[in-house]
Amino acid sequence: MVKNSIIVFDSNEWEEVYNGIVSSRVDIYKVDLILRSRKTGEEIPVVMLRGSSDSKIKKIKEFTENVSRNQYTRKIAIYGGVIPPELREISLKFNITLCHKIILNHTNMSKIIEVPASPVEKPLQQPENKYEKIQRREKIFIIKEILDTVNSSEGINITKIIYKCNLNYQYAIKLLENLIQKGMVDVMEYKNGIKYAITSEGKNYLNDLKSL
Template structure:
């Protein structure tokens, strides 16, 4: 069977412990942090979102240490319910033990060994920092200096540029695109809200989004101008 022919129905499919995802129907977020209704923070290796509804699924990669894996399976079940996920998956290249299989069956968690996104296998790293082969290749081509910690001005440019989009930007997108952890992203957002650079709204799915303001647009233009000058000089 051609890998690219899988999942044309639009539903997620598991074949030989591999989860097939079609980008026509699903978006894939890597290293996502989701906030639950009580303000708690829940992190997942993948979040798979339905492009045509508010359904989403979460994936957690299990660590290699046997004694921690059962705890992680339990945590996955709790966190997925906290954020309202429609389903959750436990991912492991290593074979699941009998106890792990029993626990995942009890908690209605599907077991997978890998994810195929439009026919491309997502690379599973031991430290659970999962990236696609394409992202790994792209990152290797970047100059090392670009991977250093950016200054505050460039981070503000990145966040303001994201929130300039018509649909705005959520906290997860800001974290992923701007390479920030949750605490740092929240700190920037709070400061920018205080300075009236961005505002909060809810989209049609009742999800919190951040949108650039008129003052934010002026600030973005000025920051871009200054940044170009500094790069040239």
């Protein structure tokens, strides 16, 4: 999911591999990061663009020259600071998605991968001290995800809500109970269990959240 200059991945499916080797036009080429799908095996090479505009252009040109264009359907460049027009043109030409950060969602926490404010010139040795940080997901965005998920079906059970929104059971129930009290979600009882549906008030609130 892409949101402005942020790309969000589900950590239940995707894992990150630093300094990974990708198929290239040379024998060996390391990228800063590879996102790998545990389900499909798809790999997304990621390059970190830091430093001056010239340094960023040089890095992305090196990236496009070495990473096989045909093998990878998706490629990402994470940047900090200003992006020069030439770099945007290169990204469009080689189908590279530019973003400020990648977020890996897991339950009510998220791992953020971004270029630090002060450039780090050495290769990644301890990614958690350089590019990664952990922070709690904002509650308002979790509520938006829940309403979005419930809105996608006429009735959806708790298991699917937990899976699609990356939540644990207790936290999901707590948020749903709150939404029910506010009249944004309805509970429907069936022989095979309980399902949740969005109300008109919930749809209005969801539209307000999407417009933010």
